[in-house]
Amino acid sequence: MDIQADPTIFSDLVTTKMPFGKYKGSRICDLYESYLVWFKQVGFPKGRLGVLLETMYEIKLNGLEYLLDPLKQNKFK
Numbered sequence: 001m002d003i004q005a006d007p008t009i010f011s012d013l014v015t016t017k018m019p020f021g022k023y024k025g026s027r028i029c030d031l032y033e034s035y036l037v038w039f040k041q042v043g044f045p046k047g048r049l050g051v052l053l054e055t056m057y058e059i060k061l062n063g064l065e066y067l068l069d070p071l072k073q074n075k076f077k
Contacts, residue, residue: 012048013056014071019049028052029068033060 013029023031036057044050044057059065 006051009052009055010068010071012052013059014068016049016052028056029065029072031056033057036060 014027016028018024018026018028018031023035031053036053039045039053040057044054059067
């Protein structure tokens with residue numbers, strides 16, 4: 001299996017908005033950890049959205065939110 005890093009994933013985490021549900025319109029990077037934990041329990045959606053949610057879950061779980069700070073500052077100055 002050949003796994004390649006997606007260079008756009010971090011950028012997408014700070015620009016992509018949740019398309020449905022309780023937090024519709026919120027950026028993926030701003031979702032509450034409890035919401036991401038719920039997705040982990042019930043299953044992440046298929047496709048790109050699922051990848052973004054699962055990535056954000058792992059980032060929050062490991063306390064790595066600071067990695068997104070430079071992107072947030074550049075995107076929303």
